[in-house]
Amino acid sequence: MTWITKSTAAPDSTTILRGLVSKKRVPLGSDIYNRLLGTLFDEAAALDERRIDDWIAMLAQDIIYQAPIRLTRTGPNRDRDVMRTMFHFDENYDSLVMRSGRLQKSAWAEDPPSRCRRFVTNVRVGERDTPGEYEVVSYLFLERSRGDSPENENTTAERRDVWREVDGEYRLARREIIVDQSVLGMSNFAVFL
């Protein structure tokens, strides 16, 4: 997994999605797989229940958290549809802490807060070369209810994570969120994915 950022808007900077890269798969139902799956569920619960400090505690200090934009492409370039030069999120640990701090003060976008359900499925796990680090790819379906609107906003994405074992727990060290929409139907990303 690489996170190369090129500063250019030219179309030849697009890249493919890729998904799970590791060749050393961690089998479904194995102890490590189950513990990582449990971690993803715990993470979704922390975010859905707006226990933002609990979520921050799950992050590694060197985290890179990005959501590149998606383009519609055709012809020979039809699969090069992830633009890793521009992002909806482009975060590090400090900026995520800044965002979480804001949420606890006057962040009108989430006050009143949206009611979210994060459905995490299609989890695939692979070992990384660094011992104790795992590549975890999952699908995310986010339903978000806001105010008195009976129509939820929602979005779907693939998340390409690296989770690192620290003191018997897993910390999120990388997350690349591959959204499926080239034009987001959600009016903001004031919630984490």
Add this chain to the structure above:
Amino acid sequence: MLQKSKLVLRDGTSLDDLIIRESNEVSLRVMTDEELYKLEMEKIFAKTWLLLGHESEIPEVGDFIVRDMAEDNVIVARGQDGDVHVSLNVCPHRGMRVCLGEAGNKRVHQCIYHGWAFRPNGDFIGAPVEREKMHGNDVDKKTLGLKKARVHLYGGLIFATWNVDGPSFDEYLGDIKYYMDQLFCRTNRGLELLGPPQRFTLPCNWKVPGEQSGSDGFHTLTLHRSLMEGGVMGGTAESIYDQAPGMYGVDVSCEQGHSLRCLEAEKTFKMFADVPFEGKSTRERLELLAPPGITKEMIPELFENLTEDQVAQLATIPPQVGGMFPNILIAFIFAPRTDGGSSGALSLHAYVPKGPDKVEFVNYLFAEKDAPEQMKRDMLQNSIWNTGTSGVIEQDDADVWPVIMKNARGAVSKDMTLKYQALHGHERPEGWVGEGLLYPGFTKDDTQWNWWLAYYDLMDAV
């Protein structure tokens, strides 16, 4: 006595009932009315210059991007001649979109329906099975190109209009050009777009964000309170309304509806509060605090590209936020980082109408082309943290606008009005050099009201 508008909607409502010039009010009904929306598409979006991107997106011959001029989808491409061309993405044969991708490189755009083919400049090449003349028996091929828009590049920004014989781009900008040049035409190699724009949709009329882009400074104190709480702007959370950070400066605008808020940087941002400007020359001030996006190395270029007076303004009271009528927001702001640094954030938004109750927010993020790579990287992050999809400033705007839209629908609430009655009136500050309508002091409603007057003028035009 103001002359009555000739524009009357089917139910007898006059433009004067909606844009109430006697009392500086606008009826909320303007946000939902479908008839008005259709007229806006004809009278505004098919007439004015519209922002479509930046030439750094299409550096090579054949490079193209697909964008929207309101609900008209267009191909923006670099032709064989090296120029940027904008053509309607509608096949003149049977109405299919000719180009289905969002970006790429093609020397020939062939419609997937029946195969009519076009060059990047929109010229018709031919239809398949040439001998059968499927483009028509007696039709001249020259008449079958894609419909072409008039194009103008300004500081590398791509603007286009369907109004082929209308005002030039400079006439459209008017007196605000003097100030815009300080943002877009100040360095030798100009701006670079850092990637294709963020795009997302909001359930509101384009004028809800549109009127805010007419330099609504006042909302910052309350809606963007978190900027003060986070220590980004001067003052503390407890003293926001006493100190009113970022509210004092000179708002400039013009009858075309554009505006910019010029703010004294040293008074706006806490982190710059100790920078002493007294008795310093323009160059010394620039060395102490360069405008957002500018490095020390670029300072001599400012003098090459701008007049001495323009550079002097950049050094003391630079334009930072504002808009171009009808649907562009400009934010060229100082943006302190969580790691203590600051290299600014340069952002333009286009609020593209997608029906009376839907708008697409297109967020373009820039850096100077000659900025060091690390600075570009920092500025990209600054812009993403503050503006657009997840920006901590604009998340809150995106929360307000759809709610205003909901309020515009009620039988009673549709007749409520937006009020622009806190007016300063044009006043030229002592020693001020640029032209335009000038509003020194606390930011008031003047520039936004000018935005509505520009709207009125276009809607009223026959």
